[in-house]
Amino acid sequence: MKHILTIAGSDSGGGAGIQADLKVISALGAYGMSVITAITAQNTCGVTAVHELEPDLIEAQIRAIFDDIPVHGVKIGMVGNANNIERIAEVLSEISPQPLVIDPVMVAQSGDSLLAKDALEALTTQLLPLADLITPNIPEAEVLLGRSIKNSDEMKEAASELAETLGTHVLVKGGHLDGSPSDVLSTGACFFGERIPTRHTHGTGCSLSSALTVHLAQGHSLEEAVEGSKRYVANAIRHAFPVGKGNSPIHHFYAWQQTLEIGGKNHD
Numbered sequence: 001m002k003h004i005l006t007i008a009g010s011d012s013g014g015g016a017g018i019q020a021d022l023k024v025i026s027a028l029g030a031y032g033m034s035v036i037t038a039i040t041a042q043n044t045c046g047v048t049a050v051h052e053l054e055p056d057l058i059e060a061q062i063r064a065i066f067d068d069i070p071v072h073g074v075k076i077g078m079v080g081n082a083n084n085i086e087r088i089a090e091v092l093s094e095i096s097p098q099p100l101v102i103d104p105v106m107v108a109q110s111g112d113s114l115l116a117k118d119a120l121e122a123l124t125t126q127l128l129p130l131a132d133l134i135t136p137n138i139p140e141a142e143v144l145l146g147r148s149i150k151n152s153d154e155m156k157e158a159a160s161e162l163a164e165t166l167g168t169h170v171l172v173k174g175g176h177l178d179g180s181p182s183d184v185l186s187t188g189a190c191f192f193g194e195r196i197p198t199r200h201t202h203g204t205g206c207s208l209s210s211a212l213t214v215h216l217a218q219g220h221s222l223e224e225a226v227e228g229s230k231r232y233v234a235n236a237i238r239h240a241f242p243v244g245k246g247n248s249p250i251h252h253f254y255a256w257q258q259t260l261e262i263g264g265k266n267h268d
Helices: 017-027 055-066 082-095 117-130 138-145 152-166 204-217 222-238 254-267
Strands: 003-011 031-043 046-052 073-076 100-102 169-173 182-185 190-192
Touching: 003 017, 003 055, 003 204, 017 031, 017 204, 031 055, 055 082, 073 204, 082 117, 100 117, 100 204, 117 152, 138 152, 138 169, 152 169, 152 182, 169 204, 182 222, 190 222, 204 222, 222 254
Parallel strands: 003 031, 003 073, 073 100
Antiparallel strands: 031 046, 169 182, 182 190
8 A cells, every 4th residue: 555645734624635635545545644734724615714834843744754654655735835835845855755746736716825925936946846746727837937828729838838947747737718628738648528517626636636646656657647536536526515605525435435335225
């Protein structure tokens, strides 16, 4: 069984962040570990408070894990401020974990900012270049590039330019464009999906990057990892159910629930 570490913020509503990451890791057959960078007060309607942890405590969490437990893959999500980013980059540069997947979380799905304004330079110059894969959505890719992305051709250009600039593979997620969503890898590969009419999509970005980390750690190629991760998230969206009043999370354990339901019917 692979051991996967997630470095991210805590979502008190359980739908995104550390909580979503650990659910995905478990659902895909790996063992999950966590380093919390920030505590957020949030639910399906939005984020009401954020408290970022001190760099010393974040480093202590990372070292506690690597000093004792083999780590077969690392996913990074919400990192918060420049000091935290610099410390995480410093420690991971020393340890060099692989694969390292970074979801450059800047804004929550509710529209709330999750990245301090002074942190962008540290993110782009110190942390992102350490990654094997980064997974920006279109608004995040626009911030990283400093220009708008309006169509699939510009998505391909963005993925290629970011990969060259940062020295890593890039998956630009196209869900913010109109029409059928497609994602583009910096290798040139395109992955098409369908737009599922639902409000149960909270935590999709966190879940996709966590699934990618697991699949890569399990030995799948980059293209196979993207295909498998997209399939997992799409099914989790299809099987989601209402949790709160707003944008509910996807159903990370849909396959497990189906197995229980089938077993229960057979038992009866």
